[in-house]
Amino acid sequence: MTGNSLPLKPCRSILSVPGHMVKLHPKAAAGKADVIMLDLEDSVPADKKKDAREIVSHSLLAIDWQEKTLAVRINSLDTPFAYKDVIQVTEAAGNVIDYIVLPKIGHAGDIHFLARLLDGIEMEKKIHKKIAIEAAIESAAGLEQVGSIARADRRLRSLSFGVADYTASIGAKLVSLSGHGESETAIYPGHRWHYPISRMVMAAKANGLLAMDAPFGNFKDSKGLENAAAMAAALGCDGKWVIHPDQIEIVNKAFTPSPEEIGRAKQILDAMSAAGALSQGAIAVNGQMVDLATARLAERVWNQARHLGLVEKYH
Ligand code: COA
Ligand code: MG
Secondary structure, eight states, X not given: OOTTSOOSSOOSXXXXXXXXXXXXXXXXXXXXXXXXXXXXXXXXXXXXXXXXXXXXXXXXXXXXOTTOEEEEEOXXXXXXXXXXXXXXXXXXXXXXXXXXXXXXOOSHHHHHHHXXXXXXXXXXXXXXXXXXXXXXXXXXXXXXXXXXXXXXOTTEEEEEEOHHHHHHHXXXXXXXXSOTTSSGGGTSSSOTTHHHHHHHHHHHHHTTOEEEEOOOSOTTOHHHHHHHHHHHHHTTOSEEEESSGGGHHHHHHHTSOOHHHHHHHHHHHHHHHHTTTTTTOOEEETTEEEOHHHHHHHHHHHHHHHHTTSSOOOO
16 A cells, blocks of 8 residues: 555544453454554553564454454564564564554654565565555654655555654643643643644645544543544544544544535535536636635545545546
8 A cells, every 4th residue: 555545445533452452352343443553552561562462463363353444553663572563463464454553753764674574574474465554753853754754665654643752752841641632722822733733744645645643542521532633634634543432433523524515525526517617727606716726625525425435436
């Protein structure tokens, strides 16, 4: 999978599931998250890292994950765990892994390393599809290099912005454990994380990648999550990580085009095609100017709705 052939399956909600907590795995499979990310990194204590690799490999193969996209988050490359995470889990279950999430990425070399390692494992294990990579941007170094990271390899499918580690990386004041969207205005007017998220989204979209937002930690606060997800969608993110099943529906909704948005998109596409305006430029629809840029936005909404099975292909 590459930036030029983005996955057709929806990627609105990405449920993080601690790798060593085997009981949670079938629950995740039975739920409504678009993507399941089996985690080997920060939700797994150091003395469980080894067990987690074995449990994750087993779950990947043994559970019926239905149509879900499957991801594994490995530990960062500056730990003693990462190389074994990749080798053991991909050798055992590479055929069913859609992508690997590489956390705390610092520069494009991290992607090159992982991509070459995957080349060898796929050849040795006769894995016929290419396992994709998501690069988690969660440090000042990663954000500074985000353009070259996004261009590093054709295996890249997405970038994600990890606000918790990024906050620590830049030494910014901590006001909440929930990621962005909670108590932020108490210390800064506006959206404190607007720049890094937008910068990450820009690098992702310029290279045909998806952009993902980090989870909202306070899983009891559904209003706060709704707000944070709406802001991420407004900034151009395609989906958001979640950590608890109660968060899935809220996030799916935030990243699903509403009937009104779909209706408006159809109206614009119909008007443009009736006017033959794709070659002509601007026209008026309901007293508003519509041009090729608006048509592209409408087309994007339509395609998202089509991927979710809400509408047919637009002719
Ligand atoms: N995946 C699958 N199932 C989950 C889940 C998850 N991430 N989080 C909770 N559940 C299940 C629970 O097992 C429980 O199931 P049950 O009703 O059959 O017993 C149900 O959802 C309700 O859970 P609840 O009791 O409200 O939460 P908790 O106190 O058990 O767990 C957390 C709270 C935060 C510890 C837990 O949600 C979790 O570990 N989340 C993932 C953390 C993570 O991945 N961190 C890295 C983030 S990037
Ligand atoms: Mg992190």
